[in-house]
Amino acid sequence: MNKLYLWGIIITAAMLGATYLSVGMSKGGLNGDIVNMLAVAGAVALVIITVFVVIKYVRQMQTDQATGELADESWDNIGEYKNPVPFGWAVMFLGTMIWGMWYFTIGYPVNAFSQIGQYNEEVAEKNAKFEKEYANIHGDRLVEMGESVFLAECKVCHGIAADGIDGKAANLNVRLEAKTVKGVIENGSNNKLLGTEMPMPDRNGLFNAETGALITDTEIDAVAEYVANGMKGNEAGAKVFANTCASCHGPDGKGMEYVAPNIAEFTPALITNVLTHGKKGVIGKMPAFDRLNAKQKEAAAAYIISLSKGE
Amino acid sequence: MENRPLEYDYTVAKMFMLTTIILGIVGMLIGVILAFELAFPSVNTILGSGLAEYTNFSRLRPLHTDAVIFGFTLSGIFATWYYVGQRVLKVSMAESGLLMFIGKLHFWLYIVGVAAVVVSLFAGVTTSKEYAEFEWPIDIAIVVVWVLFGMSIFGLIGIRREKSLYISVWYYIATFLGIAMLYLFNNMEVPTMLATSPAGETAIGNWWHSVSMYAGTNDALVQWWYGHNAVAFGFTVPIVAMIYYFLPKESGQAIYSYKLSLLSFWGLMFVYLWAGGHHLLYSTVPDWMQTMGSIFSVILILPSWGSAINMLLTMKGEWQQVAASPLIKFMVLGSTFYMFSTLEGPIQAIKSVNAIAHFTDWIVGHVHDGVLGWVGFMIMAALYHMAPRVFKREIYSKSLMAAQFWIQTLGVVLYFTSMWIAGITQGMMWRAHDEFGNLAYSFIDTVTVLHPYYAIRGVGGLLYLVGFLLFAYNIYKTWTSDKEVDAERLNQSPMGA
Numbered sequence: 001m002n003k004l005y006l007w008g009i010i011i012t013a014a015m016l017g018a019t020y021l022s023v024g025m026s027k028g029g030l031n032g033d034i035v036n037m038l039a040v041a042g043a044v045a046l047v048i049i050t051v052f053v054v055i056k057y058v059r060q061m062q063t064d065q066a067t068g069e070l071a072d073e074s075w076d077n078i079g080e081y082k083n084p085v086p087f088g089w090a091v092m093f094l095g096t097m098i099w100g101m102w103y104f105t106i107g108y109p110v111n112a113f114s115q116i117g118q119y120n121e122e123v124a125e126k127n128a129k130f131e132k133e134y135a136n137i138h139g140d141r142l143v144e145m146g147e148s149v150f151l152a153e154c155k156v157c158h159g160i161a162a163d164g165i166d167g168k169a170a171n172l173n174v175r176l177e178a179k180t181v182k183g184v185i186e187n188g189s190n191n192k193l194l195g196t197e198m199p200m201p202d203r204n205g206l207f208n209a210e211t212g213a214l215i216t217d218t219e220i221d222a223v224a225e226y227v228a229n230g231m232k233g234n235e236a237g238a239k240v241f242a243n244t245c246a247s248c249h250g251p252d253g254k255g256m257e258y259v260a261p262n263i264a265e266f267t268p269a270l271i272t273n274v275l276t277h278g279k280k281g282v283i284g285k286m287p288a289f290d291r292l293n294a295k296q297k298e299a300a301a302a303y304i305i306s307l308s309k310g311e
Numbered sequence: 312m313e314n315r316p317l318e319y320d321y322t323v324a325k326m327f328m329l330t331t332i333i334l335g336i337v338g339m340l341i342g343v344i345l346a347f348e349l350a351f352p353s354v355n356t357i358l359g360s361g362l363a364e365y366t367n368f369s370r371l372r373p374l375h376t377d378a379v380i381f382g383f384t385l386s387g388i389f390a391t392w393y394y395v396g397q398r399v400l401k402v403s404m405a406e407s408g409l410l411m412f413i414g415k416l417h418f419w420l421y422i423v424g425v426a427a428v429v430v431s432l433f434a435g436v437t438t439s440k441e442y443a444e445f446e447w448p449i450d451i452a453i454v455v456v457w458v459l460f461g462m463s464i465f466g467l468i469g470i471r472r473e474k475s476l477y478i479s480v481w482y483y484i485a486t487f488l489g490i491a492m493l494y495l496f497n498n499m500e501v502p503t504m505l506a507t508s509p510a511g512e513t514a515i516g517n518w519w520h521s522v523s524m525y526a527g528t529n530d531a532l533v534q535w536w537y538g539h540n541a542v543a544f545g546f547t548v549p550i551v552a553m554i555y556y557f558l559p560k561e562s563g564q565a566i567y568s569y570k571l572s573l574l575s576f577w578g579l580m581f582v583y584l585w586a587g588g589h590h591l592l593y594s595t596v597p598d599w600m601q602t603m604g605s606i607f608s609v610i611l612i613l614p615s616w617g618s619a620i621n622m623l624l625t626m627k628g629e630w631q632q633v634a635a636s637p638l639i640k641f642m643v644l645g646s647t648f649y650m651f652s653t654l655e656g657p658i659q660a661i662k663s664v665n666a667i668a669h670f671t672d673w674i675v676g677h678v679h680d681g682v683l684g685w686v687g688f689m690i691m692a693a694l695y696h697m698a699p700r701v702f703k704r705e706i707y708s709k710s711l712m713a714a715q716f717w718i719q720t721l722g723v724v725l726y727f728t729s730m731w732i733a734g735i736t737q738g739m740m741w742r743a744h745d746e747f748g749n750l751a752y753s754f755i756d757t758v759t760v761l762h763p764y765y766a767i768r769g770v771g772g773l774l775y776l777v778g779f780l781l782f783a784y785n786i787y788k789t790w791t792s793d794k795e796v797d798a799e800r801l802n803q804s805p806m807g808a
Contacts, residue, residue, distance in 0.1 A: 028751065035663050060624065085571045
């Protein structure tokens with residue numbers, strides 16, 4: 001076989017291999033996405049057309065002879081043949097020009113394309129598909145979806161392990177950390193974690209029924225440790241909780257509807273509300289994630305609940 | 312008089328040959344440093360954190376692009392003009408004291424401009440417009456340099472003996488007119504000293520600092536009309552001018568088709584200017600302008616390929632020359648890289664493909680298979696052809712030139728294949744989603760995957776730089792050689808072993 005063809009095949013195979021590698025390395029590959037398919041088709045066409053055309057002309061260098069009638073002029077001894085333009089080139093040039101005129105004056109305006117319209121259509125289509133496929137998922141599948149949402153939206157601050165990346169954000173493996181409990185007691189809280197409840201007062205409004213006085217620093221430390229430990233251990237803390245906090249959050253810390261949120265464990269309503277409204281806390285301000293739909297919020301909640309249960 | 316062969320005067324050509332080589336080394340060296348900074352971020356502070364300001368990617372990047380575009384390439388264009396112009400117009404620079412003065416002034420003012428650009432960009436003084444970073448005083452100096460270039464072109468044409476203009480001269484004229492128009496309109500800028508703050512304070516900026524006269528989307532449009540056509544009239548048109556002279560001259564073959572030359576030239580002129588909108592696909596630019604950019608990009612394939620095909624067909628039946636001469640190899644491979652690049656660009660300019668390609672390394676790869684494989688190869692080939700005729704010495708070493716050719720070819724191949732994989736991978740990963748429709752990767756995931764390709768790109772760039780240093784050495788040894796050539800060779804340049 002002619003060395004030229006061999007090189008052509010090697011180059012084509014190498015470039016197509018590189019393209020295959022690029023596509024294969026990405027999750028889902030072409031993913032049924034028309035943009036991916038067109039890009040890969042373009043890349044493949046580029047390699048094949050260039051190699052084919054260059055081989056054609058190099059073959060002419062190897063086997064053909066220069067012929068034709070020379071023009072009268074010669075510039076610094078350079079002549080020019082009066083050969084006609086290559087037929088295929090001329091046809092394609094004419095073809096692209098006609099296509100261009102047609103597309104710009106008829107094809108494009110009649111199609112009435114707009115990029116915002118395209119965006120809206122694609123979003124509506126994806127939403128409809130999502131509704132159809134995922135409206136009723138629950139259990140493990142819901143947790144799977146939640147993990148996917150978490151990795152796309154939450155991990156940037158909360159970390160892949162949901163540990164809050166050294167205090168950058170809340171550690172979601174536990175319901176509450178001691179410093180958060182302390183912060184809330186000292187400063188109060190108005191995050192509407194249930195959607196409608198009254199704000200929680202700061203320490204100047206937290207009355208210990210046993211001592212008959214406002215909550216003290218020692219008591220705050222004790223109760224914070226007790227709550228952060230999952231409502232167990234630290235007996236002094238348990239006592240403070242029973243006499244100061246239980247009236248709203250309930251004796252077991254599981255909260256009361258319309259009054260105070262569950263501080264013993266995560267609940268779907270609580271997480272959904274945080275995602276909807278955002279949250280201000282000891283660490284800082286978490287923005288609202290309104291771009292998530294109701295199902296995605298529910299899924300994120302299911303995933304976070306599964307984390308805090310150590311599942 | 313008419314019986315005596317004309318002696319051409321290459322004084323100005325020689326000066327620009329020197330800056331082509333020096334600025335080429337500088338620009339490519341910075342490029343290699345940048346490539347390794349991307350692959351290994353610690354290179355950003357290689358001279359310590361105290362000097363990090365001068366070594367970090369953001370400070371060096373405009374120095375790389377401007378040094379290779381306005382240093383290496385422009386010098387190459389000027390050097391070849393002061394060589395080719397005289398010869399195809401059959402008139403010597405020495406015949407006109409005025410033209411010689413203009414030529415030398417052109418060179419020295421250019422040097423002043425280059426110095427001002429290097430100092431100001433290193434100091435971080437910039438208008439922040441890509442490829443148009445120079446502040447207004449430098450812009451004015453560059454306009455003067457450009458006007459001198461134009462005076463030299465039209466002056467030489469004015470006193471020519473050759474009645475009709477060779478195709479290369481047309482391309483040089485187009486270069487002059489195109490860049491003049493682009494440069495003036497994109498660099499319309501207002502010194503910030505003239506600005507008034509919302510609170511009513513005046514003179515809040517510096518006299519030398521300026522901002523674009525256009526705002527927002529309008530600025531983006533003018534910027535990419537400029538940016539894209541700087542590629543047209545800096546990297547395409549003048550380089551085509553070179554190959555139309557140097558390939559037939561070196562090989563002794565007549566151009567395949569006069570008609571193809573003409574149609575390709577006017578095709579390029581009419582189509583190129585409208586394609587810049589493809590840099591702004593899926594942006595705030597009106598849809599119809601984006602579509603126009605894409606359409607003209609696709610039409611542009613044929614006039615671009617026309618010139619390349621004309622060159623390849625000029626070599627019809629001359630394979631033994633391609634095989635024997637590394638100088639001709641540079642030009643033939645340059646044509647094929649030109650074809651590859653000018654098909655790749657339009658494909659990337661199709662909206663749906665651009666949705667993947669935009670902002671990825673695929674674009675960087677596309678630019679570099681054009682500039683390394685086409686612009687760089689062609690300028691070096693031109694200088695190789697000029698050297699024995701300008702210095703009246705045999706080219707120092709053919710085997711060194713051949714080694715350079717293969718080293719640089721490998722460099723270009725490593726560069727564009729690694730960026731091909733990196734770019735497509737990056738684009739696919741940015742779009743990839745899982746079954747629930749959530750994005751599958753974070754940005755850092757792509758960085759991790761791309762790291763080896765960035766390292767390969769750095770190696771590719773380094774090989775190209777090594778080849779360029781071989782080129783510089785070869786030209787230097789030619790210049791200082793004692794192997795004089797008495798009579799100028801009509802075609803094949805004389806080369807030592």
